[in-house]
């Protein structure tokens with residue numbers, strides 16, 4: 001569970017200070033899906049960076065299962081990120097000189113997984129996102145949608161608890177966008193992930209159980225219900241455990 005309390009982030013450049021987040025309070029239960037929307041420059045990516053432990057707040061605390069990401073050591077934070085948090089970006093961020101399989105394997109290196117097991121798990125993860133026949137392809141030999149699938153496999157191969165996505169469909173055409181969203185929603189359900197996503201897409205935002213709107217660094221929450229799913233992710237998790245790749 002995430003508990004953010006009074007999260008403020010200031011960026012200072014010379015004499016100028018930008019207050020990107022202003023006292024954000026937010027609780028996110030395990031297995032929840034939260035969609036974040038808002039105008040450009042409002043603080044969405046900054047909030048995601050705080051939640052992902054990629055950066056630290058200027059004030060306030062970001063607790064994940066009782067551990068404050070704002071104050072733990074850099075080494076512990078790096079370890080926690082490697083184990084628990086998968087992140088997907090708009091621009092895929094794949095390494096161009098590595099194959100799809102090698103890109104996915106990079107997520108397992110910091111966890112000390114041996115090469116043979118890395119290769120096997122990366123192949124399984126790529127198969128589960130529909131790319132079992134593209135293991136040896138370089139990113140430049142894949143379509144945009146396929147590249148994002150590789151990035152999703154890389155985020156999930158370590159079996160994280162949390163999946164963060166910053167405009168994951170922002171660079172994709174409409175059809176591909178729906179494919180990727182369907183895939184992400186399916187993975188969220190199947191693995192009981194805590195799934196937090198920034199998107200400009202109103203049709204996606206409308207479907208989200210919880211919607212956070214961020215304007216000028218301040219957050220407003222809207223509970224929209226759980227849609228027509230038969231089970232909450234927590235219930236699915238309780239039934240099946242976090243199995244799979």
Ligand SMILES: Nc1ncnc2c1ncn2[C@@H]1O[C@H](COP(=O)(O)OP(=O)(O)OP(=O)(O)O)[C@@H](O)[C@H]1O
Nearest residue numbers: 011012013018020039040041042043044045046047
């Ligand atoms: N590293 C940085 N240094 C200085 N200012 C920054 C930095 N990162 C973000 N900002 C500023 O903080 C504010 C919030 O930025 P952020 O990237 O969180 O917005 P956003 O809501 O994600 O916008 P977009 O929809 O365009 O991605 C902006 O005014 C931005 O200029």
Ligand SMILES: [Mg+2]
Nearest residue numbers: 044045046166
């Ligand atoms: Mg952003």
